[in-house]
Amino acid sequence: MSPITGSYTASVRIENIARYDGQEVIIQGWLQLKTGKGKLQFLRVRDGSGIIQAVVFKGNVSAEAFEAARRLPLESSLIVTGVARADQRAPGFPGGYELDVRDLEVVQESAEYPIGPKEHGVEFLMDNRHLWLRSTRQWAILRVRATIIKAIRDWLDDNGFTLVDTPILTPAAAEGTTTLFQTDYHGMPAFLAQTGQLYNEANIFAVGKTYCFGPTFRAEKSKTRRHLQEFWMVEPEIAFCTLEQLLEIEEQYVSYIVQTTLRKRAVELAALERDTSTLAKVVPPFPRISYDDAVTRINAAAAAGVTVPPNDEPLPALPWGEDFGAPHETFVASLFDKPVFVHHYPSQVKAFYMESEPGRPEVCRSCDLLAPEGYGEIVGGSERMSDPDLLLAAIDRHHLPREAYAWYVDLRRYGSVPHSGFGLGVERTVAWLCGIDHIRETVPFPRLLNRLYP
């Protein structure tokens, strides 16, 4: 142990409290909640790793310490010394233990804390997002998010993928479909990246299997529980990979992320009251259904008057060739108890660079992965066009400027290979695994249509 760590190491992390049963420990943290009964005060203390109840009995501590415990405002910072002991009545996470307090030092007495132990409205909580993060639910989500991100990186790093970063400032619309945030680049227009995929396609020719992972930006005027203006996405890209091979990679990948999170964040998922039984089923293989078959089943169900959550509205019919709406995604996902692959979408609803299916030019070698329980599309992927002439024709067909894509077409002239890739949205994955209904809680400081503060 380093000699300069000093008193820092003297404190115990609440998540490890079970190791110290019967011992005197020091906890450094904040007062999350308080209740009391005369000479007995119950302080719920959190330290970032967990939440524990500290019990202060007047007869066990100095008069000053007891008065502090009795009067201390919520969110005051404090250092508590006490004996860890098992108690079934003790609330908290991981729970099962409480602290029999012997001393209490106030680091700072908090000002009146705006967020109380009661219901609050969305606007108020979002205005106080910098404080809301301290609440149990938000804390648990942050911990799950961090674990999901680590799993996202670990699996790729351990399976031959090389991280190659892609630019955030880009010269033109990468896919030419969605609205981009524009900024000034020394007098030239520049745009915040909406994907790193095109650059990934260059990078696979250097490293074979690559991924980029970072924030991405969409300036669409979307106000729904599934959309952010700024969100994080991991985009793997693989050389010598067909659509069929891609799906096998995706189901291995997603299963690893889910199972790792279940194993490492059981306490946090319990704090979120997440029913993990459906998540436990997320293991390969995932069911596969073609767009054609999905449309058939949607229209049969629509004709039969099937309704879909969350509002139990009738499932609308879907003419072949149109993209799924939210109710269609929910319905198709509800047919299975695992994530489901929907493959071979109509080319007209997908990006220009997707490879056509041989013999069926109207559909492309694409695939979306729909999460169960109505969480919708969390992965979108495809096999990419590998022929330079067909790619140029697609660029023209979509009225995209050839000059901007010259380098991209170039990739198909020097040792072109079949290749595929996908993008996985971090926030939608977090929402799914945490079982929360709005994406704004899956990122510490969400960027929403009408919110840039805090």
Add this chain to the structure above:
RNA sequence: UCCUCGGUAGCUCAAUUGGCAGAGCAAGCGGCUGUUAACCGCAAGGUUGGAGGUUCGAGUCCUCCCCGAGGAGCCA
């Protein structure tokens, strides 16, 4: 951009047909040795989002504006 709903105490909400603007929680004071968003008592807390209009009288009705929420489109 369009559709729907909303804005009253620090917070969550109520206020009958247009007739004295009220509760709970938080904050303050007092009490309580097993509380889980404790409980009991006392006291305090208001430019009803903004502007204009109708009326003897507007939180309530009308017009415009601002802000927020949910959804559609689009997407991860």
